[in-house]
Amino acid sequence: MTSRGLGLVIGHRGAPSHLPENTLPSFRRACRLGADSLETDLQMSRDGVLVLIHDTELSRTTDIALHGEFASRRSSRVIDRELVEGWFVDDFTLAELRTLNTADTRIPTFDELLLLLAEESQRAGRRIGLHAEVKHPSYFAAAGLPMARPVLETLRDHGLDRRGKRVWIQSFDEQFLRALSPMTELPLVQLLETDQPFTCASVASYADAIGPDRQLVLSSDRFETGLVAEAHRAGLVVFVWTLRGDARQARRFLDAGVDGVFSDDAAVALAARDLLTPA
Numbered sequence: 001m002t003s004r005g006l007g008l009v010i011g012h013r014g015a016p017s018h019l020p021e022n023t024l025p026s027f028r029r030a031c032r033l034g035a036d037s038l039e040t041d042l043q044m045s046r047d048g049v050l051v052l053i054h055d056t057e058l059s060r061t062t063d064i065a066l067h068g069e070f071a072s073r074r075s076s077r078v079i080d081r082e083l084v085e086g087w088f089v090d091d092f093t094l095a096e097l098r099t100l101n102t103a104d105t106r107i108p109t110f111d112e113l114l115l116l117l118a119e120e121s122q123r124a125g126r127r128i129g130l131h132a133e134v135k136h137p138s139y140f141a142a143a144g145l146p147m148a149r150p151v152l153e154t155l156r157d158h159g160l161d162r163r164g165k166r167v168w169i170q171s172f173d174e175q176f177l178r179a180l181s182p183m184t185e186l187p188l189v190q191l192l193e194t195d196q197p198f199t200c201a202s203v204a205s206y207a208d209a210i211g212p213d214r215q216l217v218l219s220s221d222r223f224e225t226g227l228v229a230e231a232h233r234a235g236l237v238v239f240v241w242t243l244r245g246d247a248r249q250a251r252r253f254l255d256a257g258v259d260g261v262f263s264d265d266a267a268v269a270l271a272a273r274d275l276l277t278p279a
Helices: 024-033 068-073 110-124 137-142 148-157 174-183 227-233 247-255 266-274
Strands: 008-012 037-044 050-052 075-079 082-086 129-134 167-171 188-192 209-212 237-243 260-263
Touching: 008 024, 008 129, 008 237, 008 266, 024 037, 024 110, 024 266, 037 110, 050 110, 050 148, 110 129, 110 148, 129 148, 137 174, 148 174, 167 174, 167 209, 174 188, 188 237, 209 227, 227 237, 237 247, 247 260, 247 266, 260 266
Parallel strands: 008 037, 008 260, 037 129, 129 167, 167 188, 188 209, 209 237, 237 260
Antiparallel strands: 037 050, 075 082
8 A cells, every 4th residue: 555545556557548558658657647556468479578568469559460471470369268369479579579560669578667667766766666467377378488487587687576666466367376476475466357256365375465347346336345345354455457537436446445546547546546635
């Protein structure tokens, strides 16, 4: 939680209400807006480089369909039990991914984000935190690209592999987090969708926090479900996702006692939090 105990404001994929998601300009904007922490998505290129992109299939956020030289790489994959057709991150080297246009900028690497984080923390005179989501780790492991050690080694290279550095590693993949738990002292976040079975007591055995879909915290964004209190009793921190820029919505979740909110517009969530600050 913040020093004021009012909940962290986490820039979800940077500041996508202002600039394209998971790009260095977007992350920098989130820092300048005052976000307490940045959230990013980690996937892996064919040559084993951690890159920042949400979708494993490249069509939504890049111009891959316009690159005739890559037409033969179009294929179908099963990702999280869903059949997906298109072009996939793990079929391309970093150099090839750099040739794709993604909103007039290039796909960044995890290293580049950590350098930006250090620079912006120094500029702001405060340590800006990081929530790193490992996307589809079982899929990448099956493709010969296990992600756990590269993530931990990259954080270590930047001096961010210990508790107290405001770094959280998160995933929807329970088995991945269970395997990661004995490998690191960094706090882990079990992300939760609405149809995902779990108990707070079970999660507390391998993770430090839950990151629930907001409907698990407030049904219809209004009525408390009791999850926050249950998680706190189990010793878990609660980070809720994702707020889209509605100050009233942010206020309701902060009032519900969550320890942090993932927001597409940090400025809006910060304004809502300021209204809760004691005079």
